Structures are given as C-alpha cells and as structure tokens.
Amino acid sequence: MPLPAAVELIGEKWAFLIVRGAFNELHHFEEFQAGLGIARNILSDRLAKLVAGGILQRTPDPSDRRKVIYSLAPKGEALMPVVLALRQWGEEWGGRPADIMLVNRSTGSPVRKICVQSEDGKVLNRHDDLVWVSRAHAESVNKGRAA
Template identity: 80%
Template sequence: MPQGKVVSAVDQFREQALKCPFPAAVELIGEKWAFLILRGAFNELQHFEEFQAGLGIARNILSDRLAKMVAGGIMQRTPDPSDRRKVIYSLTPKGEALMPVVLALRQWGEDWGSGPADIVLVDRNTGIPVQKICVQSQDGQRLRHDDIVWASRSEAEVAARKGKAA
C-alpha cells in the first residue's frame, strides 16, 4: 500500500486471508470422508478393507482420499509384515496432531447437531472422559469469542515477553 493511504478493515482482512494457513488445511482434510478416515485411523483401522467396510465408502473414493492423505503427510503406507500383499495405513505425527481438531468437531456436533453419542473419549489410565476442547489463555482461563482478537505474531511475542517479565 502506498504511504499515507488509509487501509480499511476489509483490506487488512483480505491481505491476511491470502497468507492464512486455513485454506490449505481445509483443502487437505476438510471434507467428510477425510474426517471419517481420520476417525477410523484414531480407532486403529489400518487396512484398506477395514476402512472400506467400517465406513461404507466406495473403493475409488477411499483410494483417492487415502492417496491424498499420504501425499499430504497425514498418513503413511507401510507393507504389512504379516501379509506382504497388504498395506498398513497409519497416522504420521502430523496426522496424530489432528486429534484435537477431530475431537473439537465431534464435540461441536454433539452440542449443535445430533446430540450426545453413546460412547465418549476417555483417558486410558483413569477411564475418565476427556475435557471439552476450548480456547484458553496462557494461564488456562477459558476464553470466549469476545475475549480474543487477532494480532501480528511480533506484537503477540512482545506482549508475551512483557507478561512473563511482570
């Protein structure tokens, strides 16, 4: 922008939207079958046939989505040591990092869609249900939509340094 030109909120939004990581993430995992495949992988489905039977998805669609997730680094393909004709699909660390995203969407669906499911996600060690996903401040306080605002990374880093020094 030329110096002295007034920048509107819409112009600022447009400029930042072009740099936003959200569209690329949605492109990779933002459709129904990708999320159902992720859910299957989190529930230890590993073979093509397990995903196909467990999801009721057409073979060509499943093949396409698995290939896209492998290419995107979400899942990996490895030969099955018990049967070299088969392939094991498993989550990569990048794929495992999607757990909060999948869980947040599930929880949102329970609150605003189909209602509570018959099964819940629990801590393996205690059997206690996990807490709802929420946005939290650095000190753990739950934040609502009105409590947050976007800021430049450099401004946020300065604020964090000041907060630690206080």
C-alpha cells in the first residue's frame, strides 16, 4: 500500500520539517539544526533515513570538504505538493496565515491553493465527490469514454 510506506518515510514530525527546510534552501547539518531547533542525534538519524529513502541526496561541499550538502533528490522534490497542501491546510484550519508566502519566482504571483481535480479540471472538494476503485476499473471506464 502506498500510503503506509510514505508515512513510514516522511510521516514523522522531524522528517517532514527537514524536508520543508530543504525546500527552504537549508543545506548543511548546522543550518538544519539551527533552523529547526532539533537535537543533533535526532537530526543525524532523520537525515540518514531520508538519504536512505531517496528523499535527500548527500554530496561533499566543494568549499569545505569537512562538510556535506544535503539537497532534495527528485523523489524529495516530488513532495512539494504535499508540503504545500499541509501548509495551506494549517493556515486555514490551524491559525492565521504565515507572514511569508510561496510565490512564482519568475512572476512574483502567489501560488494557487492546492486542490483535487478530475482529469478534465473540475474541482472535487467534497468527500462525496470521490470514491476509490480498482485501477483496472478506472482504466476501463476511461477507455469507454475515449471510444
């Protein structure tokens, strides 16, 4: 099952905050520790798990060979919608919006709120709009529509 495996890898508070820190351009152990206020042993453990899980990659720092640079691997970059959706949910249900917001780097325009959409772009915002079906069933229904 995909969800339990994902939760096992990134569902813990510190792991998720480390991923968020990587999105916010934290790269060195000391930056993660200072930015998150996390104990060294916990940080070391979580970084190792995220590297082993393919979320972060670890490379030597060319400016200081004693240091390591942690950066998002493609598997970690694919978590952007998850991180953003949780942040947006927290702003709506957990308190006031944060003082900073995510914008498009090239235009400066705010990022649209994450939503669930059908293949045709229709927003599906109620639980009643959705149902789990087998992949084979969904593919056969879509083939029938295409014909």
